[in-house]
Amino acid sequence: MDKHQYESASVDAKLTAATSAIAGERSSLDATTDKTVAALNRVDDKVTAMRKARTSDPDTLGDKVFRMAFPAVVGLVGGKVFSSVWNLVVAKVHPSPDDDEQDRQQGLVMSMLFAAASAAFGTLLTSVSTKGVQKIIDRMQAKRD
Template sequence: MDKHQHESASTGAKLTAATNAVAGERTDLDATTDKTVATLNRVNDKVTAMREARTTDPDTLGDKVFRMAFPAAVGLIGGKVFSSVWNLVVAKIHPSPDDDAQDRQQGLIMGMLFAAASAAFGTLLTDVSTKGVQKIITRLQRKRD
């Protein structure tokens, strides 16, 4: 083999190695592209599902605000009313400052009793108002349809 043939064979081997490297890079690129396209398709499917859920939701913005705000307002007002009634009852039970020593002894128990009763009353009011709001919204949705 002469020098020219040797260089030609060497160049051919380098060219084959370069071609194989490009083919390998192309295979890696194809795999990366496939992964990227699959990920984008999953995201697209999720967005489409969310859009369909939003468009098929029968609740209007007003319904959602009403569903959230009304029970909260009822719970807040009910809590204030309960607190006022509690204070009136406690003031009638212990009207004079002469029994402050007794009040201090019962303070922890009365505080715990108030907290438990207030929480129970607030939960009851919120639960009842939530069910009432749902009935009102259902009725409004039937009228809209």
């Protein structure tokens, strides 16, 4: 083998080694690329599902705000009305300052009774108004369709 053939064989061996190294890197890149594409496809599928859920939701923004705000306002106003009625009733039951000592002793019990009654009344109002709002929204959606 002469010097030229030896150099050519050496270059061929180096070229073969470099080609196989590149092929190994390429297969590694292909695997990474496949994983990245699969992850992007999963994200795309999730976004598509979320878009379909959003577009198939019959509630408008106004419906959602109405559904949230109306029962809260009814509960707040109802609580204030209950508090006013409670104060009127308590003032009629204990109109004289002669029984202030007895009122102080019963203060904790009356406070707990007021809190329980007020919470029950507020919960009842909120529950009824939530059901009423749902019926109103259902009627509005039926008209829209």
